[in-house]
Amino acid sequence: MSILEVTNITKKFGGLTANQDVTMNIEKGSITAVIGPNGAGKTTFFNMITGVYQPTSGDIRLEGKSLLGLKPDEVAKRGISRTFQNIRLFGEMSVIENVLVGMHTGLKTNLLGIFLNLPTTKKEELLAEKEAYRLLEHFDLAPFLNEKACNLSYGAQRKLEIARALATKPKLILLDEPAAGMNPAETRELTAIIKNMGQEFNVSVLLIEHDMKLVMEISEHIVVLDHGEKIAEGNPEEIRTNPKVIEAYLGSGAVQTV
Amino acid sequence: MLLEMLQSLPQVLIDGLALGAVYAVVALGYTMVYGILQLINFAHGEIFMTGAFIGTTFFILLMGMGWVSSVPQIFVLILVLIVTACLTGLLGMGIERVAYRPLRNAPRLIPLITAIGISFILQDVIRFIAELSSGNYIVTGPSLFTDQMTISFSSLSSIFNDASFKTSFLIVLVTAFILMISLDYFINRTKWGTAMRAVALDRETASLMSINVNKTISITFFIGSALGGATGVLFAVQYGTIDPFIGFILGMKAFIAAVLGGIGNIRGAMLGGILLGLLEMFASANLTLLTGGIFGAEYKDVFAFSILILVLIFKPEGLLGKPTAEKV
Numbered sequence: 001m002s003i004l005e006v007t008n009i010t011k012k013f014g015g016l017t018a019n020q021d022v023t024m025n026i027e028k029g030s031i032t033a034v035i036g037p038n039g040a041g042k043t044t045f046f047n048m049i050t051g052v053y054q055p056t057s058g059d060i061r062l063e064g065k066s067l068l069g070l071k072p073d074e075v076a077k078r079g080i081s082r083t084f085q086n087i088r089l090f091g092e093m094s095v096i097e098n099v100l101v102g103m104h105t106g107l108k109t110n111l112l113g114i115f116l117n118l119p120t121t122k123k124e125e126l127l128a129e130k131e132a133y134r135l136l137e138h139f140d141l142a143p144f145l146n147e148k149a150c151n152l153s154y155g156a157q158r159k160l161e162i163a164r165a166l167a168t169k170p171k172l173i174l175l176d177e178p179a180a181g182m183n184p185a186e187t188r189e190l191t192a193i194i195k196n197m198g199q200e201f202n203v204s205v206l207l208i209e210h211d212m213k214l215v216m217e218i219s220e221h222i223v224v225l226d227h228g229e230k231i232a233e234g235n236p237e238e239i240r241t242n243p244k245v246i247e248a249y250l251g252s253g254a255v256q257t258v
Numbered sequence: 259m260l261l262e263m264l265q266s267l268p269q270v271l272i273d274g275l276a277l278g279a280v281y282a283v284v285a286l287g288y289t290m291v292y293g294i295l296q297l298i299n300f301a302h303g304e305i306f307m308t309g310a311f312i313g314t315t316f317f318i319l320l321m322g323m324g325w326v327s328s329v330p331q332i333f334v335l336i337l338v339l340i341v342t343a344c345l346t347g348l349l350g351m352g353i354e355r356v357a358y359r360p361l362r363n364a365p366r367l368i369p370l371i372t373a374i375g376i377s378f379i380l381q382d383v384i385r386f387i388a389e390l391s392s393g394n395y396i397v398t399g400p401s402l403f404t405d406q407m408t409i410s411f412s413s414l415s416s417i418f419n420d421a422s423f424k425t426s427f428l429i430v431l432v433t434a435f436i437l438m439i440s441l442d443y444f445i446n447r448t449k450w451g452t453a454m455r456a457v458a459l460d461r462e463t464a465s466l467m468s469i470n471v472n473k474t475i476s477i478t479f480f481i482g483s484a485l486g487g488a489t490g491v492l493f494a495v496q497y498g499t500i501d502p503f504i505g506f507i508l509g510m511k512a513f514i515a516a517v518l519g520g521i522g523n524i525r526g527a528m529l530g531g532i533l534l535g536l537l538e539m540f541a542s543a544n545l546t547l548l549t550g551g552i553f554g555a556e557y558k559d560v561f562a563f564s565i566l567i568l569v570l571i572f573k574p575e576g577l578l579g580k581p582t583a584e585k586v
Contacts, residue, residue, distance in 0.1 A: 050466055052462070052466070071465065072462070072465040072466045073465045073466075073468050073469055073470045073471065076465075076466055076467060076468035077468050081466075081467070081468075082466060084463070088460055088462075088463045090455070090456050090459045090460060090463070090464075091459070092455075092459055093452075093455060093456070093459065097452060097455075100449075100452055101452055101453065101456045101464065101467050101469065102467050102468075104449060104452070104453055104456075104467065104468055104469050105468040107449045121448075125447070125448065125449065128449075164467065165467075168467060168468050
């Protein structure tokens with residue numbers, strides 16, 4: 001069963017076409033990767049799924065329900081969460097507060113409860129803090145919980161972004177270049193985290209990544225974009241040997257020599 | 259000279275605290291809106307003034323009812339504070355919805371001009387209503403909490419004079435501090451406070467984390483304006499007479515208090531407000547003395563603002579603000 005169905009989406013910025021007729025399905029519980037050279041329209045694709053951009057045409061459906069016309073916070077409430085190519089944590093907030101922001105929708109407390117300082121409100125916020133702590137423990141970030149997010153190491157910030165995204169309890173998590181700028185040890189740790197994410201958090205994963213070793217190791221399905229169009233899809237083995245993909249990455253001369 | 263200054267110190271502290279507390283709570287409204295929208299909401303001073311008028315109207319109405327006089331004044335005050343805070347909160351929310359939200363993506367100068375426009379509109383609407391109903395736009399509310407109290411500082415040390423004040427001073431001070439502490443708790447410890455800080459830091463990311471940005475901004479305006487309106491009531495209780503133009507100069511000073519403390523910083527606004535109030539009262543008590551009679555108490559603003567300029571020259575980000583270094 002597919003969790004996300006994208007049908008023929010096109011995004012035009014004036015005369016520039018960032019995505020042209022892209023169609024793809026993401027199976028529930030799977031790990032899917034979107035790859036392609038720089039400027040292929042991968043991030044635009046992510047931005048359309050999360051509601052930051054509205055597609056010029058086409059349809060996006062999460063569990064059969066269309067996401068068109070929804071604002072980012074509404075898309076997030078439907079169950080899609082993401083991380084960013086350039087880390088976008090709330091740097092001035094503490095580590096645990098970043099995760100608490102992610103849990104915002106999950107909390108039922110209303111303003112009246114806050115103003116009257118109702119016991120149920122307090123209890124719920126305490127529970128949220130406990131849950132946030134568990135999430136941080138899972139990512140080995142618990143020792144830093146009161147540290148400002150901007151003071152964490154680069155690798156730890158990447159992990160915190162994933163923890164924050166998972167705090168929204170998503171059905172689908174989008175990871176935009178999660179391994180960018182990481183050293184080999186950090187990448188290995190990240191690979192394990194992403195691999196186990198589906199089972200531990202009951203979430204499907206869609207990621208953009210340039211680290212081919214990581215992509216080939218964890219993805220069950222790969223979609224290749226070039227100049228905004230889908231040029232290939234399949235399992236890692238099919239993609240590795242697809243001449244169109246090699247051409248997109250290395251130029252047409254490479255195909256003949258291979 | 260020093261001796262004379264010390265003598266008047268207790269009274270200066272008391273008057274300065276009362277004025278400073280008013281500045282501080284109004285400054286919170288400026289700093290909250292600036293933090294979340296980078297907008298200097300010049301209409302905030304007028305929200306304060308509207309609060310003073312709404313509050314005074316309720317006092318006059320309630321005091322007109324016979325049975326109210328048997329109720330302790332403090333309960334009447336609490337009732338009026340809550341009702342006024344709700345009304346001005348809604349007013350602030352409405353202003354944001356009508357005048358600022360459509361301009362959210364316009365260049366920064368545009369909403370600033372709109373804010374000044376709103377401020378003139380509010381001034382004139384209130385003046386019109388006040389004149390229509392009472393024939394004069396300067397309104398004097400019923401006198402409340404007028405019992406005189408004296409703290410005998412002279413028994414502490416013979417250097418000091420005694421300080422005296424009306425009970426209303428205590429009311430203003432206590433209420434203002436309750437408001438400030440609750441706001442601090444709200445911002446730092448609750449779900450919506452966290453949402454507000456997240457939106458202030460990065461609006462787009464916050465919305466991708468499922469935070470409804472428009473709702474969060476509405477709440478910010480509601481709370482800021484409710485605080486401003488409630489302070490208007492306190493001002494009316496403390497100083498008795500109000501007119502539609504009190505919001506302008508007081509709003510200016512509260513804004514300056516917010517900048518002094520570091521704009522966008524909640525605790526900074528509180529500190530800046532109290533400091534400015536104390537400085538002003540110190541100047542008004544001692545300027546004649548300090549300058550040998552050349553400048554009188556009416557130059558208190560010049561003194562306070564000179565200090566402000568000095569602070570900003572050496573610490574442009576404000577007392578509690580963080581210096582932002584551009585990364586290259």
